[in-house]
Amino acid sequence: MRAPLKLALWQCAPAPLDVLGNLARLEAAAREAAGAGAQLLVSPEMFITGYAIGAPAVQTLAQAADGAWADAMAGIAQRHKLALVYGYPERGADGRVYNAAQWIDASGLRCLNYRKAYLFGDLDRSQFVAEAQSARTFDFHGWNVGMLICYDVEFPEATRALALAGADLIVVPTANMADYDFVARSLVPVRAYENQLFVTYANFTGPEGALQYGGLSVVAGPDGETLTKAGREQALVFATLDDERLTAARNAVQHVRDLTALHNPPT
Secondary structure, eight states, X not given: OOOOEEEEEEEOOOOTTOHHHHHHHHHHHHHHHXXXXXXXXXXXXXXXTOSSSOHHHHHHHOBOTTSHHHHHHHHHHHHHTOEEEEEEEEEOTTSOEEEEEEEEOTTSOEEEEEEOSSOOHHHHHHHOBOOOXXXXXXXXXXXXXXXXXXXXXXXXHHHHHHHHTTOSEEEEEXXXXXXXXXXXXXXXXXXXXXXXXXXXXXXXXXXXXXXXXXXXXXXXXXXXXXXXXXXXXXXXXXXXEOHHHHXXXXXXXXXXXXXXXXXXXXX
């Protein structure tokens, strides 16, 4: 049986265009999360630069996945001995800019860089290009983990693809508005239940330009139950994932197993 995994979700107000300030804020959150025993800290979508900053700013600020921001994050992870997930505008080798999130482990290693597949609305589409990717996972302390970004989790195919790839946990940095509270309150727990895995959903809260973020960051379990949730205020919230809950849920409801059997009948 795998050891429990303790993670922290940082629900914070956006600070658009204040890259150095955001790095300093993340360092403080990492210090607090590590002090509470967390092994992973998840921040919102486009945390480093802000989300609603406009296409010219995105083009100016975007960096490669292995750029200076990644180095800064690796330093924070190493100093506080915990993994980090952060959102940022990524400039790909093709010169295009993607809405991306990166996972860096406690040693400073870049484990997974994910690009948003489903762009939401005119703002997202004006700032980024989408990229459809194969479901990618990796091992984190014995847990098979993957990532999505915000709107991606609203498409059942995206979550199911990671479940079929063996994911135990999906981490979702997000920048979701208060008009869409249904996602955090209802849809995220359903995604966790129908795929028998954990889903971690870390949102901004408060205003950014014309947008009003809704908070309600949540960790949902494979049984559809909520392990932890935030309100509207800024907060660092914690949840512990345990193998016993995962195993019990998969034994009770076997959607992923039965779907796999349907599409791979015995010869």
